[in-house]
Amino acid sequence: LPTDPEYPLSPRRPREEPGSESGISPSDFQRLSQFISDHWGINLPPTKKALLEGRIRKRLKALGLDSFKKYCDYLFSPEGLEAEPMEMVDLITTNKTDFFREPDHFESLTHRLLPLIFREHAHLNGISLKLWSAGCSTGEEPYTLAMVLQEFAEQTPGFQFSLLASDISRRVLEIARLGVYAEEKIAPVPLAMRKKYLWRSKDPEKRQVRIDADLRKKICWTRLNLLDLPASLPKPFHVIFCRNVLIYFDRPTQERIISSFLDCLTPKGFLILGHSENLAQKNFPLATLAPTIYRKTF
Ligand SMILES: C[S@@+](CC[C@H](N)C(=O)[O-])C[C@H]1O[C@@H](n2cnc3c(N)ncnc32)[C@H](O)[C@@H]1O
Secondary structure (H helix, E strand, O other), rough: OOOOOOOOOOOOOOOOOOOOOOOHHHHHHHHHHHHHHHHOEEEHHHHHHHHHHHHHHHHHHHHOOEEHHHHHHHHHHHHHHHHHHHHHHHHOOOOOOOOOOOOHHHHHHHHHHHHHHHOOOOOOOOOEEEEEEOOOOHHHHHHHHHHHHHHHHHHOOOEEEEEEEEEHHHHHHHHHOOOEEHHHHHHOOOHHHHHHEEEEEHHHOOOEEEEEEHOOEEEEEEEEEOOOOOOOOOOOOOEEEEEEOOHHHHHHHHHHHHHHHHHEEEEEEEEEEOOOOOOOOOOOOEEEEEEOOEEEEE
């Protein structure tokens, strides 16, 4: 048998390469977090190492790789750079969402913003409102908006709307397009809207509902990176919802995205962020109307 050169000077340890299944090595973590930040703006400080490991581990299994180092070598190879980012983004994004999440935003939309926009366009004999849900995840936010806008349209002759919903993750967009949700998820939807816009599955065992087909048709879904907006984006929008997305970005990236939202808004358009994404200390041409509801000042 070959002798162990370290024995008996040091205790026997399993022979592992740095960065094997036991964890991502510091240099690979640095490479990965830089790659993720450059591509999608998502900020992963060293405290998120265990989280990143947990999420990538699933990918190691799928690819039949036995170490994080091999995963990094694959990701940064020409072949990996071609195919892997699309898979990786599905793993690293946080997609938590709900119907009527942060409900005061929908109250303000119905009772303040929409009447105001409609009044300001009265001289045009009506308005076709354009709204964008940026970072829409599995669709609960844009479907909530579609219900609210449809209700307003039915009471307001001359009011029409179109809704764009986008996300970077292909996986969540597939769920969103399908519009099928577990029954527990619809608890925040008011009863009258549930009766009008949601259909229970024929199979009671499934305990699922589907969004009404006409409402689903109101939304145009697209895969889009907020760091790299396409020239084909159908701007300008009267209202942009981008809630609980910027919190994952570092400050310069947040500022860059807010600047591009300003370019995408109509004059005096509205930007609505998540409640933890306050712009109070930042110097943008945006006036605060209500908590995290902003209006372009020009
Ligand atoms: C926590 S969810 C927010 C969903 C919804 N807006 C809400 O507030 O309930 C954040 C979403 O932002 C998306 N996202 C993250 N980085 C992105 C990027 N660079 N471009 C577009 N979408 C991104 C994620 O895929 C995720 O679905």
